Amino acid sequence: MKVTFLLIICSCLAWGGLGKPQFPDQEKDPLFWNTWAQRTLKNALTLQKLNQNTAKNLILFLGDGMGIPTVTAARILKGQLSGQSGEETQLEMDKFPFVALSKTYNTNAQVADSAGTATAYLCGVKANEGTVGVSAAAVRSQCNTTQGNEVTSILRWAKEAGKSVGIVTTTRVNHATPSAAYAHCVDRDWFSDGEMPAEAVQAGCKDIARQLFENIPNIDVIMGGGRKYMFPKNQSDVEYPGEKKHFGTRKDGRNLVEEWTNRMKNKKAQYIWNKKELQSLNPNNVDYILGELFFF
Template sequence: VPEKEKDPKYWRDQAQQTLKYALRLQNLNTNVAKNVIMFLGDGMGVSTVTATRILKGQLHHNPGEETRLEMDKFPYVALSKTYNTNAQVPDSAGTATAYLCGVKANEGTVGVSAATQRTQCNTTQGNEVTSILRWAKDAGKSVGIVTTTRVNHATPSAAYAHSADRDWYSDNEMPPEALSQGCKDIAYQLMHNVKDIEVIMGGGRKYMFPKNRTDVEYEMDEKSRGTRLDGLNLIDIWKNFKPRHKHSHYVWNRTELLALDPYTVDYLLGLFEPGDMQYELNRNNVTDPSLSEMVEIAIKILSKNPRGFFLLVEGGRIDHGHHEGKAKQALHEAVEMDRAIGKAGVMTSLEDTLTVVTADHSHVFTFGGYTPRGNSIFGLAPM
């Protein structure tokens, strides 16, 4: 037990500080938020947050339990009740539609109401719902999407796409019936539905290029090659949509990204992997930026708009780590997202920026046993 914790005064002083802080919150900040940043920890349930808190402390050579995450420092906290219109346990697509569009939806669908049935293209038309990203654009704000998954994955896609199936990443993944009925894949919609998204960063390179196009980074890997059956090069289309007098940049590695002067960039597309980005623990420091690095550059670009901005940030591979039963990967992803939250906090002001941190669902993940204080969060319980 740390020596200071043996003194009752330590705990009472801490309680007094917490109470004083809570009382100050009675004076509500009634300013209209110019900027909104939404951090979404995919699959980041309460047990994941607790374990992440302990890991963060242990990474700094502390016992861990006493640590405060950046999100712990926020003045208000609440719990969310999550489900899809047709599912007791929700997925990341239906939930993304709920918190980005304000409309609950069926499992596996994005940017559409519950009238759209998964995989049924012909139930899409007329049931599209718009998102806060579109509303922000209509209000004259700049907008951005930053994710550690593919930029056309479930969470980010609900911001700009309307699809009966979250897995329609490119036309290669779509059934012939859906194509013949006129439905478009999610990567195509990213480039066409909201053409003036200022910042897009994450993975998903292969869905932007024609079938079998060799990847710039993994030249010998067949799984990294382009997937598009329509032969389109969506990167070129993205570039062509941008006004000639604006400065737009496409980058595919960390070196190119960090070489940019964000204050002179108007539009940025960064695709750093063929599919999802690498786990933080496996990240290549030359080719792959961290989530906090991407967030920093995104805020610098978006902050130039005097009308403000909306930024969606997803720590998407927290979820993947849990799905794969890799607690170490999941928790390190969550620690990195917390770093990104801290970075955003330093770069913005409470006076004009509303920052929200939340999750879309939890996982069957827990820890317990009679473990001593400071026990490794990845260790074993003695009994």
């Protein structure tokens, strides 16, 4: 397996946006955000001489709700669990030589959700609440606003640059947070076509699980949940046979895991779904991993 990689690790919860304020039309254009970002970076680089060498690897570790209040609470808790008052404790991230903050609000909501925030930090563009991988010109649940408003993620940039890339998450891989790395969808809840309105399917919009396998082929490592969204409707789950709440949800009858396995059969690829299979993997013999380790 290549040693140069981009790994996105997500620990995710869903948070709703409040309010539907108006926002300037210029915020619908990705160029607005890209220009602002470049200006901010250039200003930062003039303040001090920084290491501008090219990094070999990048790991982007995302925890849900990682604002200053949450980090402060974690720091205090860590200290109190060690018998201290808490404020004087250091988290490992507090020891980093450089720290930066990213404002990830939605264009149409001050209290942001995981979809729009993921688009902000993975694609560099602010977006509307409930949308992933599209600019603010796209409107939630309106399929016809998708085309032409797609934005590019850092995972795609890395893959196109010849690097190995991966997504590892404690939630489903087609959840709002990880999906912004590969999907362009006007509704974060379109996990499979089973959750999409018929008119959106007929109009050609693709569900997020399908986009995981089609938008950026050959993502090197995919590990997380969401197994039932990969399998045909009413297909029994391998771990929970016969339990209806774990049945597949796809109305198109496709088995995305089987399709991936067939497509990768001439490569050093492995599909796993439990701890035993994960622990038995020899990384020297595997270049691609699809790990659907839990169903939800």
